[in-house]
Amino acid sequence: MRIVILTIGTRGDVQPFMALGLGLKAAGYEVAIATQANYQSMVEGLGLEFRLLAGDPQGVQQQSGAYSKETVAAAAQLLGQILKDSWAACQDADAIVASPNARGATHIAEALKIPCFLGSPTPYGFTQAFASPWFPPNFMLGGGWGNWLSHYAVDKLLWVATRKTVNEWRISDLGLKPLSWSSPYKQLVRRGQVFLHPLSEVTLPKPADWPEQAHLTGYWLLPEAEATLSPELEAFLAAGEPPVFIGFGSMVDQEPERLTAIAVEALQKSNQRGILLAGWSRIDRSQLPDTVFPLESAPFGLLFPRLAAAVHHGGCGTTAASLQAGLPTIITAYGNDQAFWGKRVAELGAGPSPITREGLTAETLATAIAQAVSDPQMRSRAQAIGERLRAENGVSKAVKLLGDYLAAGTSS
Template identity: 40%
Template sequence: MTRVLIATVGSRGDVQPYVALARGLRAAGHEPTIATCARFESFVTANGIAFEPLSDDILRLLDSDAGRSAMEESHGALGAIRTNIALAKQAGPINERLLRDVWRAAQIVEPGLVIYHPKALAGPHVAEALGVPAVEALPVPAVVPTGDFPVLGMPRLPFGSRYNRMTYSVVAAGYKQYEKTANRFRTDDLGLAPVKDAAMMTRMPDGTPIEVMHAISEQVLPRPADWPSHARLTGYWFLDDDGAWTPPQNLVDFLDQGDPPVYVGFGSMAGRDPRKVTREVVAALRQAGVRGVLASGWGGLDTADLPDTVLAISEAPHEWIFPRVSAVVHHGGAGTTAAGLRAGRPTVVCPFIVDQFFWGARVADLGAGPSPVPQKGLTADRLAAAISAAVTDPQIRSTAEGVGATINAEDGVAVAVEQITATLARASRP
């Protein structure tokens, strides 16, 4: 049995996979604790996982007018850097507090292993201070360079593997602005010497590479041949509700009243004008001649004055709602994309920011959905055409079903737990 600290920062999509992993670790006899934004305490503890709070300030910043405005302009990797610069004045103190919050949690938990999302900058430093192994874990391929594809958000250009590998320096540049903060944390709080690339460590100071686990299915993203051995794909980390969720009666009735509807939900991605987005979505559903279930999400779509052919819901577990619809339309978050593909449903991705464009392209490359419809250019006509293709093209439907069958046969959590167990065994050897 090993106490494991899992540190992650961000929206629910940055928390839910780690709850699934924690449940797998607990079933294997370990004692996991998740340290994440205080907003998610009830979500984590309801799944039987110990919790330590981190600051909610980053979520408040992203949900502010300034945050929404900056995120809406965050197109591509260069756009993400511009967003970071725009929010740097506020984000700097927030990251300093998060670093100390993770250290406080680690002192309480006293873990024998630290697993961390790369946005939880303290992860490798805390592990070093405690003398325990660190594992970087993330749901996107953003930190390990490859010649197979460019880093998230950078355009796919016909310049070959050299260009693709070069684009990963853009991510490193984005982290560089926090290097002084990370090194100050090392010296002032942990009593460690400063290091190069402190905000985006790929190796421990002794030269040991940090293991990187990607919660992604190889069916969706084949493992790059040029990845080092310490970078792995485990399969997705799904968190099912085990039948505990009871759907509202109006949703059950709506599903029973006609052909399977199209699900539309953009999670926490609302943009600056959710009313306009909602109008375009409703018009697109009408033009495509389909019914719709519109999930408002956290701060999401405006659901007032909808027609009878569209039902508004606050939320529903993806594993429950997706198999009951004809297609899914969403923002392209890693977790939502995985859930839609797992359900075997055609997917229409309407990306807002960086990694969402990557997943939209992967869905289209797989043939499990049409080309993405970016939010910046979202119109009723464009979305209606994509929805029509998703629900009427037999090849898209067949491909989506095949991808879903393959993903359902995988158990990413079990693979991850096995890899973590091997890491702990190696660390325990003299």
């Protein structure tokens, strides 16, 4: 059986599906991952088949917040091409696994009459338990039905923005009827769509009002058994107390030099050594003292357990990695779902209150770092969460659930 995985976005969005792909391949499935060109070498390096979808996620991050008539038109054009690429990528599929941001998956499954499974590293589903991770974090919703309405509003607004492009593609390429204005999520639930989310109930209990066929499998993390740290990084780690990690992943900061200066000053104010990850921003190495190690990339599974704390943007993948390592975690949210995870980490007692990018100064960061490295209750809570997460195997659970649904002939 051939399973095609459709996924787009930042590395934190895409990497869990690579981990799932490896698990499916080990279980005997033929697997192809259709994603964007940025990830081709990584997918193929894992021994998985790569298929191309349009778009440059780094370019999208660089243009984030720039809204105009031209950018809206460009986004619609890009979505149209992604849909066409997705259709081409799935022609030999027996089943599809996809993230919701790969908009075409359920439509393609409908046209080909094959099973489709959706999985999102960010909570996806209407609930009264918490507000939509994509809703403005400072908007007063009042909980309960206010939370539910935030999910509905985000789902509806996204459908308003994409409906014309999707329906044109459904008619011209898939030979399907156009869809109504009704909420896409509600349509999926009505027809019994199965959700396999790479999320853990350790960090986010499943809401009671989510459908039975929505599963939180545990995180989908890539194995790092053969990974190593560079000799230079090993020497830095051995030269003193465990350092603090600071990195903002796929976020592109408009002031990278100022961000570096803030990070260095905060480490000095809190009397900590540090590791500074470049990600998609730039680091001016001339700004760094000997107590701060610059890093282009590293396997988090090996690095994080050797650190004192982690400061990052709150992306779903990095949050999973720092919590699994049992690290006190400080989240500086740039946007997207990051404020949601920052609030959730603080609620779990595994880190201080999140800092917004606008509120990030050397003083606010130094205060948070000092709390994270010195609060014994916070460290104990983070370590307990890490132990429970390390006992899970989200990929194995997802593969078994998928196999069970396929055997029963149900998925959507």
